[in-house]
Amino acid sequence: MAIERSGIDVTPLKESKVPVIFVIGGPGSGKGTQCERIVEKYGFTHLSTGDLLRDEVKSKSKRGEQLNAVMERGELVPLDVVLDLLKEEMLNKLPTTKGFLIDGYPREVEQGVQFEKQIKECNLLLYFEVSDDTMVARLLKRGETSGRVDDNEETIRKRLDTFHKHSKPEIGRAHV
Numbered sequence: 001m002a003i004e005r006s007g008i009d010v011t012p013l014k015e016s017k018v019p020v021i022f023v024i025g026g027p028g029s030g031k032g033t034q035c036e037r038i039v040e041k042y043g044f045t046h047l048s049t050g051d052l053l054r055d056e057v058k059s060k061s062k063r064g065e066q067l068n069a070v071m072e073r074g075e076l077v078p079l080d081v082v083l084d085l086l087k088e089e090m091l092n093k094l095p096t097t098k099g100f101l102i103d104g105y106p107r108e109v110e111q112g113v114q115f116e117k118q119i120k121e122c123n124l125l126l127y128f129e130v131s132d133d134t135m136v137a138r139l140l141k142r143g144e145t146s147g148r149v150d151d152n153e154e155t156i157r158k159r160l161d162t163f164h165k166h167s168k169p170e171i172g173r174a175h176v
Helices: 011-015 031-042 049-058 062-072 079-096 109-118 132-146 153-172
Strands: 020-025 045-048 100-103 124-128
Touching: 011 079, 020 031, 020 153, 031 045, 031 100, 031 124, 045 049, 045 079, 049 062, 049 079, 079 100, 079 109, 132 153
Parallel strands: 020 100, 020 124, 045 100
Antiparallel strands: none
């Protein structure tokens, strides 16, 4: 079953002078904390694809129900659908933002390539280099109060492995 998509004119984004910053780092590296500070100090808009997906599911829209079914099956949401969500939110925020922080994205090199092809070139990649031991310690500490099911050592180690295999290569893309 294909997930509902909409034709989105991104011309205003492409023509804008608003910067786009990819924010990459392993789980527990401090991306969210630093993004909050940049938003407060510089007036940027902080976008997380995970939050956008969860919000769409909560909306109970047709697309949200389709996304929920995909996620319940443990499958990855198609890249084009994630890009649609980013396009929509960026267009909504464009009149009032001084820039976009795309948190935890891209997770793979192809996502970055497609983002720049379909939406807008990334102006800067902000990478948080933090040791695995530090990230594990931070997430275990957070897990004491967060109630998040993924804040346990086994899952944290798997998330770190995924980050090193898939997301870290994005840092080496020559044009960013």
